[in-house]
Amino acid sequence: ETGVTQSPTHLIKTRGQQVTLRCSSQSGHNTVSWYQQALGQGPQFIFQYYREEENGRGNFPPRFSGLQFPNYSSELNVNALELDDSALYLCASSTGRGGTEAFFGQGTRLTVV
Amino acid sequence: AQRVTQPEKLLSVFKGAPVELKCNYSYSGSPELFWYVQYSRQRLQLLLRHISRESIKGFTADLNKGETSFHLKKPFAQEEDSAMYYCALSLAYSGGGADGLTFGKGTHLIIQP
Numbered sequence: 582e583t584g585v586t587q588s589p590t591h592l593i594k595t596r597g598q599q600v601t602l603r604c605s606s607q608s609g610h611n612t613v614s615w616y617q618q619a620l621g622q623g624p625q626f627i628f629q630y631y632r633e634e635e636n637g638r639g640n641f642p643p644r645f646s647g648l649q650f651p652n653y654s655s656e657l658n659v660n661a662l663e664l665d666d667s668a669l670y671l672c673a674s675s676t677g678r679g680g681t682e683a684f685f686g687q688g689t690r691l692t693v694v
Numbered sequence: 695a696q697r698v699t700q701p702e703k704l705l706s707v708f709k710g711a712p713v714e715l716k717c718n719y720s721y722s723g724s725p726e727l728f729w730y731v732q733y734s735r736q737r738l739q740l741l742l743r744h745i746s747r748e749s750i751k752g753f754t755a756d757l758n759k760g761e762t763s764f765h766l767k768k769p770f771a772q773e774e775d776s777a778m779y780y781c782a783l784s785l786a787y788s789g790g791g792a793d794g795l796t797f798g799k800g801t802h803l804i805i806q807p
Contacts, residue, residue, distance in 0.1 A: 585737075614794050623698075623780050623797030624738070637794060671738065673795075683795065685738040 585674050585686035593692045594662050602657045602689045604672030612636070613655040614683060615647060616671040624671055630655055631677075659691075667693045696721040698783050700798035707771050708806050715766040715801050717755075717781030725783045727757055727764040728795070732778040741766075741779070751775070771805045778802050 586605045594600050606613050612631045616624035626639035630649035644660040653674070659666055669690050673683035697720045707713055719725065729741040742750045744757040744764060755766045764781060779802075782795040 616794070616797075621799070623782075623799045624795070626794030626796065629794050639794060682740060682743065684740075687737045 585672055585684050587670075587672050587686035587689050589689060590687065591690045591692075593694060596662055596664060596693055598662050599658065599660045600662060600691060602659075602670050602672075602691070604655045604657070604674075604686055606653045606655065606672075606674035607684050610674035610676050610684070611653050612675045612677060613649055613653065614673045614675070615655070615657045616673065617641070617666075618669040618671055618688070620668070627657070662693045664693050667691060696725065696783055696785065696796050698781050698796050698798035700779075700781055700801050702801045703799070704802045704804070706804040706806060709773055710770050713766075713768045713771045713775065713803065713805075715779050715781075715803065717764045717766065717798060719762050719764065719781075719783050721762075721783065721785070723785070724759075725785055727755070728782045728784070729753070729755055729764075729766050730780045730782055730797075732780070734777070738780070773805045773807060776803060776805045 585607050588603045614629040615627040617627055618624040627641050628638040629636045633649045646658045649655045669688045671688045672686040675683045699718045701716050727744040730738050731741040732738045742748055753768045755764050757764050778800050780800045781798045784795050
């Protein structure tokens with residue numbers, strides 16, 4: 582059984598650019614959630630995908646978008662990067678619609694300069 | 695909107711002493727509560743959930759709906775308990791839809807030898 586893996590582990594982007602972060606879910610999991618964790622804060626829910634459809638969204642603007650693929654891996658895309666987007670982005674996989682026992686990846690550290 | 699509060703940013707106790715990490719939540723319904731833990735250089739992982747009523751690594755947590763609390767307790771702290779602890783809430787099974795997990799800001803627990 583493989584765990585949740587995220588790529589890349591670190592990334593530096595310039596304000597205004599676009600970024601794509603990737604996540605491979607744990608074997609057997611069909612739900613992927615993305616979280617943003619700013620320094621000194623708890624993770625904040627961005628959105629969730631279940632069987633390739635968005636299944637819920639947190640308080641993030643539309644420039645945060647995502648995809649889930651038939652193999653349940655997922656991408657998080659952020660357009661028009663702002664300095665405040667600098668954070669650790671966590672992916673979590675689980676089973677079932679709204680599944681809550683989430684298994685987290687190690688995260689992608691995004692720095693916007 | 696739901697909220698999770700962890701009043702202590704840092705908690706330092708001596709080995710063998712009792713530990714209590716506080717968590718309060720605000721939601722009028724019946725959420726599901728969790729404790730997640732992040733050891734140094736490791737990913738975020740589930741420690742326990744209230745519906746399981748388990749004791750994991752000597753930790754227990756009781757949901758008190760009257761006080762809207764879910765404090766984490768351990769009678770005798772061990773050095774390996776040093777970590778970042780996050781309390782989290784889910785509405786997935788209370789009709790709240792797929793809103794992911796709502797996390798507190800976390801408590802850094804340090805166990806001194």
